[in-house]
Amino acid sequence: MYFKKVRLKNYRNFSNLSIELNSNLNIFIGNNAQGKTNLLEGLNLIVKGSSYRTKEDKEVINWNSESAYLFGEINKDDENVQVALALEKKSEDFYKNKLIKTIKINQNVQKKTALSKEFKGVVFSPEHLQIIKGAPSLRRKFLDEQISQIYPLYHRYLSEYYRILGHRNNILKKEVNQKKKKEQLLMWDPRLIKRGSFLILTRIKFIKKINRMAYKFHQEITKEKENIKLTYQSNILKDQEENISSINKEFKDKLEEHREKEIEQRATLLGPHRDDFLVYIDGFNIFKR
Structure with a gap:
């Protein structure tokens, strides 16, 4: 093209x-x-x-x-x-x-x-250096844009996830008693979990695929003097799960565990909208250098 x-x-x-x-x-x-x-x-x-x-x-x-x-x-x-x-x-x-x-x-x-x-298109400009230097939200945006080009279903689920997230956050911000608030949250949680788990799984698979290519090219550029590794950082999963049922269960358990804290802070604290990916050079996190 x-x-x-x-x-x-x-x-x-x-x-x-x-x-x-x-x-x-x-x-x-x-x-x-x-x-x-x-x-x-x-x-x-x-x-x-x-x-x-x-x-x-x-x-x-x-x-x-x-x-x-x-x-x-x-x-x-x-x-x-x-x-x-x-x-x-x-x-x-x-x-x-x-x-x-x-x-x-x-x-x-x-x-x-x-x-x-x-069409498929990729741009790299000086602004994109913020993917490394900037906030996690910039890395999530970059990740979502690239995956959406390859998997149209991901783009659809991403839009639906943020719509569900918006409804859930509105409930958390409402001035209603906790019992009613919990009942309303329980209505939206399954939808948030279903869409969110799909996003997490797709991101994990994508990062692993990119990691293999990045490792190969970085070895060529550095003449095998450095090793690069990309990892997906989920605020829900303990390990890099690639089983949708396991991700669903961990997401559900985490939401229940943080229910009181979310009500107190009036925001959804867990999910792919809070995730990140990290880049390591020879085992060192480059975001902390």
Whole structure:
């Protein structure tokens, strides 16, 4: 898969950019603040449907415009696929702007999920160094994005998990007596456990697969002078379980064990939304160096 053509209109610092790309390698050279990173972000936006640099996609629209247009012609399996994204600000009131996003694949309107099914893309930029240096939430986000590209079911379960988590946290924050609160939590726990256990199991398998590849490449880079190891860190499991029934049981037991503490702190304290992965070099945790 490769980009053949790209057009960016009123996107970031580009008022109207059209380029044709090489099928093998493309190198962009220029002074600082000329748009090299913006261009890479635009390519990623076309195949992912959202920016990796900002939570608000409306921020990619040129300051002097109310809309932006991105187009890419992509060769996939010797067939040309055209992808177009239109971003338009719609004023809800004086203070807020709602973003209308329209995605088309071969001129047919599609949902964002259609892009992840159709295309696979990986970006590595200076911002991604925060995966190592930053908070666990950044590593979880990176992990979820990569797995979602490979397993669409994971993306669906991830969305459902966070929706269930939101309902559960709302219950924990309510000013109701503990008995009623516990009864309501028991209604949501099985759903949280089912979706959460699937996420944990998939992450464990993914990290183990990545670990094998990382070890091989790191050995080549360091000429076998260093060993690298990636491990998934669950706040539920004692060991790296790969049995869904065992994960379900441990998740259930942990929730029951921490019931009073969660009610006291008014938040769900356990689950994949609190997990992390660690990187070791020769047995040393690099996050603590």
